[in-house]
Amino acid sequence: MFNKVSIIGLGLIGGSIGLALRKANAVKQIAGYDLGRGVSAQASKVGAIDQAYESIVDAVKGSDLVILATPVGAVRSLLQTIAPVLTPGTVVTDVSSTKSQVINWAEEFLPEHAFFVGGHPMAGKEMSGVAVADADLFKDCIYCLTPTSHTPATAVSMVVTLVETLGARLRFLDPAEHDGLVAGISHLPFLAATALMATVADDPTWGDASLLASSGFRDVTRLAAGNPEMYRDICLTNSDAIVRWLDIYVLKLSELRDHIVRHDKHIDESFARTQQQRQQWHASHSSEK
Amino acid sequence: MFNKVSIIGLGLIGGSIGLALRKANAVKQIAGYDLGRGVSAQASKVGAIDQAYESIVDAVKGSDLVILATPVGAVRSLLQTIAPVLTPGTVVTDVSSTKSQVINWAEEFLPEHAFFVGGHPMAGKEMSGVAVADADLFKDCIYCLTPTSHTPATAVSMVVTLVETLGARLRFLDPAEHDGLVAGISHLPFLAATALMATVADDPTWGDASLLASSGFRDVTRLAAGNPEMYRDICLTNSDAIVRWLDIYVLKLSELRDHIVRHDKHIDESFARTQQQRQQWHASHSSEK
Structure with a gap:
């Protein structure tokens, strides 16, 4: 059982982690911190955290495990802020969609007595915010961990316990390999969806076309409703892999053309x-879930 | 009430039309024809047609309304086949996703005493075939009709009755306008989805990546499971509009790149x-359904 877990960033993911830890009765105290006005209070109200902190320094002090559940762009300055006050032995993890950059920051800023294990739960919803948080969000989802050769086994083991408590399926990956893979199956799909939505909605015929658009259009554009800041940060921290995939995608489109x-x-x-290929993937994916 | 309605092509759409007409008790006899082995028998069994015909000529003889529910590529030769035997006054309609080409064929082949009204129900499912046909498939869906200045009002009115019986929402469009609009909100989304699926699944990393692909990937690639022959016919009969949209799409992707x-x-x-744009569309679309 964890003594104190600190969740920094109380959106869909941070909130859902809190709810799941509480539901599993896996931690004595869940400390929460969020920059957004009223967000911590709401997270307390729905039971995602036990105590809302005004100061991030107080929130992480004495923690076994600090979970950075913000868009990846905020992780750099969060690591700088918490580095001087982390209790020896504290393990820090994150939930962001790109890992190499985050690990570089952790190696740059964290003290020798604190340990970073990159994490990435492959879960999400169309909507964001703690209001839609769900204790079962991670159930049977893949949860990637990307420890490096420098990461102590005890630190890895603590985050593995978190993943198991969430009911997710653990997968270890090399950080760069992770970033290349998710650029293809997650970041490129977002860009494909958002470009498609912009293509039709920026056109003068959209007023008429929008009335005809149906369930196929709805599904293919669903990701375009995703959080703009989150996807900006993804583009900024995983640009090489994303551009490589984008180029192959445009090539495929040109072949079809x-x-x-x-x-x-x-x-x-x-x-x-x-x-x-789609049917094979869908069949194996459905049977796993 | 219709006396005899003939459904040529007993897949998801043809079968669902039959089930809906029977459920509404809107027709005395539903005649069915399908080239596929055992398809007519299955359609009879599920109640989508009253009588399965071995000969398309017998199937359409004496009909008030002939519904061509095949992929658009088959429509040309079907019109040639049925033209000599249509009873004076028969109205012919289709359900295919492109309209200008089909209307050209109808004007070329149908006799003066038969009338064509192009139709396009904006409904579908991931799976195809009469086994997944559903009497409620068209409920509240948009159903486009594309009569021309030559189409007699009585013929239009007969197909309007069909659309109303199916519970769909009627929309009149000029054929070329229809083809331009659906190229953007239906044909381009399919191409975007199929190119995306091919991009990731043709890559050597797909074995690992496929395990990480999640609900976002599932939705954005769903259309890639669509019927290949149907989409081939769409590409062949609506190429100009599709290429125009593809070019804008690639431009948007290049801007993002x-x-x-x-x-x-x-x-x-x-x-x-x-x-x-996506949220606005989704909000207005959801409230209409």
Whole structure:
């Protein structure tokens, strides 16, 4: 059992971690801190934290585990702020979608007596905020941890306990490998969705077209409703991998364009191949969940 | 009440139309025809048609209304086949996603005593086939009709009755306007989804990445599971409009790429604008349904 866990950033993810820890009765005290006006109070009210702190320094003091549940862009200055006051032995983890950059910051700023283990729960919702937090958000979701060769086993083990308490499925990855993979299956899909939404909604025909748009359009553009600051930070911290994927994507689109311009009757072979890939993924994904 | 309605092509759409007409008790006889082995028998079994015909000529003889519910690529030869045997006054409609080309074929092949009204129900499912047909598939969905200046009012009125019987919301559009709009909100989304799926699944990292792919990926790629022949026919019959949209889409992606390469901290403004467009659309769409 944890003695004190501090959650910095009380949105959907931070709030859901708090609810899950409380539900599992896995911690004596959950300390919470959020910059947003009234957010800590709301997190207390829904039971995601036991105590709301006005000062981040007080919030992390004496903690076993500090969870940085903010957009990745805030992590750098948070690490700088908490570094001088961390109790020896404290483990710090985060939940952001890019890992290499965050690990560099942790190595730069954290003292030798505190340990960082990068984390990334593959969970989310269309909406954000502690109001939609859910103790079961992580159940059966993949939760990546990216320890490095410098990370002590005891620190890793503490974050593994967190992941298991959340009911998530643990996966260890090298930080750079993680960033390359999620750029393809998470960051590129967001960019594809947001570019698609902008393409049709910026057009003068959108007033008429919007009335015809149906469930297929709804699904393919769902990610475009995601948090703009979060995706900005992702783009800023994982740009190389994202650009590499974007270039392959545009190449695929150009190949399809060529088929269409040529009125290629065999374009269905390419669609059928992709259909099969989608069906295979969906079948194995559904059975796992 | 219709006397005889003939449904040619007994997949998800044709089957669902049959079930809805039967449920509403809106027709004396529903005649069905499908090239697929055993499909007509299955359609009879689930109650989507009253009588399965071996011959398309017999299936359409004496009909008030012939509904061509096949992929658009089959419509040309179907119109040629049924043209000589249509009873004077018969109205022919279709359900395919592109309209200008189909209307050209109808004007070329149908006799003067038969009338064509292009139709397009904005409904679908991830799966296809009469086994997943559903009498309520069209409920509250938009159903486009694209009569031309040559279409007699009585013919239009007959198809309007069909649309109302299905419980769908009627929308009249000019055929070329229809094709431009659906290229943006339906055909481009399919191409975006299928290119995205191919991008990640053709990559050597897919084995590892597929395990991390989550609900966002699932939604954005859902359309990639669509019927390859249907989308081939769409690409062949609506290529100009599709290529126009594809070019704008690639341009938007290139703009985003530029922001990312430059590490532009203001990229969130572009995301926020699109987020708002998506939220506005979703809010108005949800309230209509």
